[in-house]
Amino acid sequence: MSSTHLQLVILSGMSGAGKSYALHTLEDMGYYCIDNLPAQLLEELLLTPQIARQNLLAVGIDIRGGKENLQETPQIIKRIRSSYPLTRLVYLYATPEVLFKRYNETRRRHPLNYEARDLKSAIAREAELLADLAEGADLKIDTSKTSVYDLGNLLRLRLDIPVQPGLSILFQSFGFKYEMPSDSDMVFDVRCLPNPYWEPDIRHHSGLETPIIEWLKQHERVEDMYQHIQSFLDYWLEDAEQVCQRAYLTVSIGCTGGRHRSVYIVQRLYEYYHQRWGNHVLVHHRELNQLH
Known part of the structure; x- marks a missing residue:
């Protein structure tokens, strides 16, 4: 056989x-x-x-x-x-x-x-x-x-991604107020970051839209968080594939409502890794109901 x-x-x-x-x-x-x-x-x-x-x-x-x-x-x-x-x-x-x-x-x-x-x-x-x-x-x-x-x-x-070669990574944003996704392999909590929800003029926008993106870019702590998560993943993703023999990995990032901070950071990570690994990288914004 x-x-x-x-x-x-x-x-x-x-x-x-x-x-x-x-x-x-x-x-x-x-x-x-x-x-x-x-x-x-x-x-x-x-x-x-x-x-x-x-x-x-x-x-x-x-x-x-x-x-x-x-x-x-x-x-x-x-x-x-x-x-x-x-x-x-x-x-x-x-x-x-x-x-x-x-x-x-x-x-x-x-x-x-x-x-x-x-x-x-x-x-x-x-x-x-x-x-x-x-x-x-x-x-x-x-x-x-x-x-x-x-x-x-x-x-x-x-x-639809071939089994071999390559690790399939799903980056997922979520809101802790709606429960943490239990099918995650890695979870990062970004609720400590400045929250655009408290800005009435832009709170109705999501982390995919320019007003939120520009507001978050103004805060050094947001950039520090992104860089630390990216560095951590750069270091450990190779081990996940080669040492742990993983075919699939889900990296979830949560903020309070899952609409602003987590969405912004997940989208940046997705764009960064998608440029490197192509279609093996996916993104899911759970509370925005967007998956691609």
Whole structure:
């Protein structure tokens, strides 16, 4: 069993986190998609003639394939990676509160509903059973504050980049008042910087617009913060790729509302690294709902 051309995406995660929509997105991207496959059948599947002809394959593996099979799944994926090096494990999740709300709104039954005393217990038990898969994921996406449209765009942007070579970096701005994104690898807090929100004439602009940009440029502490973050990343990003063998990295920068200071610094970092690494660098302004 050996293939250097097949790009395989193994999609897993919590029930209600958006896996079905994610598979539809991958199908639109040209992937041959199979959902709800027991992990024990994956190696056999890859040997079939129909699959051997595919260049892009996405397989959904989760709790529906049987909780008794999950313990073996990480080792199965490890064996598959040795023969299919272009394999990526993508894990989708959301906060328990968001998952609870989604299930109540759709009135669907949770896959573990039959053994748990209530929905909250079922969600907690599923997270426990999937912990090893989450730990080994190449790309983890928190869909708590992500619409299906944004999730589709995020998957297209991140998975459309070839697996090798190069590190895919997402720079993300956010507001601490709307919760810190849990799928970040590095988080920087810039709430200590001067805040243009207290300037009534410009507060309605974002950190992408000239009035805010010019105001922040006037403050030496803002430039110092940017230079320190850039220097830190210049020093450590090479290790993230070469030593830690990372394929994806998310760097999040937060201010209070996620509209001014964090947006300004994230956009500058994006422009700096995009000039160096091209399409391997992406930017997401969460509170502005902008991703590219």
